[in-house]
Every structure is written in structure tokens, then in C-alpha cells.
Amino acid sequence: MNPDPETVDPIITESDFQKFREFFYRKTGIQFDSSKRYFVDKRLVERIAATGTGSFRGYFMLLRFQVNGDELQALTNLMTVNETYFFREEYQFQCLVGSLLPEIVARKTDRRPIRIWVMPSSSGEEPYSIAIYLLERWVGIHHWDVEIIASDIDTRILAQARQGLYSQRSVQYLPPDYLKRYFKRRAEGYQISDDLRQSVEFTRVNLSERADTRNYRDFDVIFCRNLLIYFDDVSRKTATETFYDALLPGGFICLGHSESMSRSSSLYKVRKFTNAIVYQRPLETP
Structure with a gap:
């Protein structure tokens, strides 16, 4: 014992x-x-x-x-700390729908899916929020396939994310009609619909392990919010270089409101949109 x-x-x-x-x-x-x-x-x-x-x-x-x-x-x-809720920092989702995705699809020359990587996934609120936002707010969802991959170093929290069961606190900022449309009421809380759970792929990734990240490539958008604040300058630089390699040329990365690339990397171009400041991997010169 x-x-x-x-x-x-x-x-x-x-x-x-x-x-x-x-x-x-x-x-x-x-x-x-x-x-x-x-x-x-x-x-x-x-x-x-x-x-x-x-x-x-x-x-x-x-x-x-x-x-x-x-x-x-x-x-x-x-x-690891995994505290979040649905539609957290919603202004970035508004930027995704209103600015980033129109720019991305305008330069796509093939019909490959739009790929979005969420790192860390935490308990799933962020990737599921993105899926809901696209379904509700982006007209292009009817014309483009979208792949959402969400990763975390915490295997326990990944299992929780796949289950998709949330407390009242987690869903408190969702519009009531969204809650009714995408969740089922359970004795333990609110469980996200089967269709949405199947729309997000959850994977375990340690950003410090090259073997974990080498196959993560060709993403159009990365959400890495409130993770880099836990890293020192060296680890932060390594992480931003990993994300750079994972992005397609012209792809975007969204950081948390208190985070910036200025201390970590000069690889990215700062883009100021109406709703948010994001960082872009520059388009490669032909």
C-alpha cells in the first residue's frame, strides 16, 4: 500500500x-x-x-x-494548469472569421483543407469554441473542409477534452441558443455533441521534444494562447521556431493577450487587424 x-x-x-x-x-x-x-x-x-x-x-x-x-x-x-472556458478572448475568433480566413482562402491554389492547430488544447474549450464559431459565423464553412488538431502535454486533460463534458462555469459565456444547439444536458453538466467531438483531433505533444513536433506541418492558423508565459526566453524561442516550421508560408499564429513575439523571434511579421494583433509567417518570395 x-x-x-x-x-x-x-x-x-x-x-x-x-x-x-x-x-x-x-x-x-x-x-x-x-x-x-x-x-x-x-x-x-x-x-x-x-x-x-x-x-x-x-x-x-x-x-x-x-x-x-x-x-x-x-x-x-x-x-500543468488547465483553466479555461468557452469563447475566451473571443475577439481573436472574430479576427479569424473576419480577417484571417478570407485572406487564407484568397491565396489558396488548391482544395486542400484549412488546417488549424490549437496548442495547448487544455480541456477542449478552445478548439470546440473555434469549431462552433466557424459553424455559426463563417460562410466559407460550406465551401471548405477544415481540420482542427488540438494538442497538449497533459494526457489526463486530453482524455477530458475528448469526453467533452463541461461545468456551468465553462459554458457561461456561450449564447443560450449555441448551448442548446451544440450541447446535451447531463447530470454532471453539459456534454458537447458527438459531431463536434468528432470534428476535433486531440493529440499529445511536448513542444520541447523535436520527435513530438516534427510531423506537425502545413497549418494555416495556430492558436497558442497563454502557454509561452510559462517558458523562459530560450524555451520560448524554441517554441516559436517550432510553430514557424509548422505554419505554411503566409500562415498566422494567435497568442494570448499578454504575450508577444517581440522578445522571442524576429521570424514573424506583425499584422494588426481590426479585432486583434496576430503574427504571420511571411510569404516566401517566388
């Missing part, structure tokens, strides 16, 4: 914290500063108890040398 947290050696020294922080950063690109000590320590103690390793030293050995990486994934799931 695994011990309770109360029976675990609770001492995590400053040296332990630094060792863990550097290891976790190398593996995920996420860096915790000293202000996050309580958050990190609490979750480490929880996993030390769950694994029966008894102390930070034993647990850290497991993290470093476990071949299948299951415990690192379990800890990553616990360490």
Missing part, C-alpha cells in the same frame, strides 16, 4: 527544488521560479506518496531513470 502524504518525508530542500526545476525544465520547457515553491512542493509530496518512494531523493531517482516515463507524465499532468 502506498503511504499517505503525512507519512512521507516532507523535506524538500532548496537544493532539491533547484535540481527538480532544472530537470523539469529540460523535459518540458516549463520553468518554475521561487514564487512557485509551495505549488511545486505540494505536488511533489503528493507523487512521492503515490509512488511509495518515501522521499524526494527516491522519487527523483524514479523520475530520472524510469524507462517508460509514466511517472514523468503523471507529474506533468499534475503540474
Whole structure:
């Protein structure tokens, strides 16, 4: 039987914290500063108890040398924050429909689908919001196939996203007719329709692992909102270069309202539209 947290050696020294922080950063690109000590320590103690390793030293050995990486994934799931809701920062969806997609389809020379990548997916509110917005607000949806791929490093949250079951808080900003049209009322909350759940592909991706991202290519639009704020300058630069490679020439990336490419990369062109500022991979010169 695994011990309770109360029976675990609770001492995590400053040296332990630094060792863990550097290891976790190398593996995920996420860096915790000293202000996050309580958050990190609490979750480490929880996993030390769950694994029966008894102390930070034993647990850290497991993290470093476990071949299948299951415990690192379990800890990553616990360490990542996944709080969002439907139609969050709606102005970017307005920009997508009113400005980005018309520009994209105007230069498409074939009938390949429009491809949208959402990273991180969190519990699914953002990719499903995009699907709903396209169905309700974009006339081109009747003429173009759209592929929405949503990715996250957290396997637990991906399972939740695929299930598509949400609380009243998550759907509070949806128009009532959208809620009626695209959701079914359940005892546990609101479940998104089968058709919408099948319209989004959810995948596990670690942006810090080249093997995870090398096959993500030819996207027209990327939504990466409120992720880069958890990265330091080096990891942020790596992530923006990964997104650059994933975009088609002329493709767009939308960041969170408090994020900017100015400190991360000079690869992108800043585009100021009526609803939002977005970043564009420049069109290649013939």
C-alpha cells in the first residue's frame, strides 16, 4: 500500500527544488521560479506518496531513470494548469472569421483543407469554441473542409477534452441558443455533441521534444494562447521556431493577450487587424 502524504518525508530542500526545476525544465520547457515553491512542493509530496518512494531523493531517482516515463507524465499532468472556458478572448475568433480566413482562402491554389492547430488544447474549450464559431459565423464553412488538431502535454486533460463534458462555469459565456444547439444536458453538466467531438483531433505533444513536433506541418492558423508565459526566453524561442516550421508560408499564429513575439523571434511579421494583433509567417518570395 502506498503511504499517505503525512507519512512521507516532507523535506524538500532548496537544493532539491533547484535540481527538480532544472530537470523539469529540460523535459518540458516549463520553468518554475521561487514564487512557485509551495505549488511545486505540494505536488511533489503528493507523487512521492503515490509512488511509495518515501522521499524526494527516491522519487527523483524514479523520475530520472524510469524507462517508460509514466511517472514523468503523471507529474506533468499534475503540474500543468488547465483553466479555461468557452469563447475566451473571443475577439481573436472574430479576427479569424473576419480577417484571417478570407485572406487564407484568397491565396489558396488548391482544395486542400484549412488546417488549424490549437496548442495547448487544455480541456477542449478552445478548439470546440473555434469549431462552433466557424459553424455559426463563417460562410466559407460550406465551401471548405477544415481540420482542427488540438494538442497538449497533459494526457489526463486530453482524455477530458475528448469526453467533452463541461461545468456551468465553462459554458457561461456561450449564447443560450449555441448551448442548446451544440450541447446535451447531463447530470454532471453539459456534454458537447458527438459531431463536434468528432470534428476535433486531440493529440499529445511536448513542444520541447523535436520527435513530438516534427510531423506537425502545413497549418494555416495556430492558436497558442497563454502557454509561452510559462517558458523562459530560450524555451520560448524554441517554441516559436517550432510553430514557424509548422505554419505554411503566409500562415498566422494567435497568442494570448499578454504575450508577444517581440522578445522571442524576429521570424514573424506583425499584422494588426481590426479585432486583434496576430503574427504571420511571411510569404516566401517566388
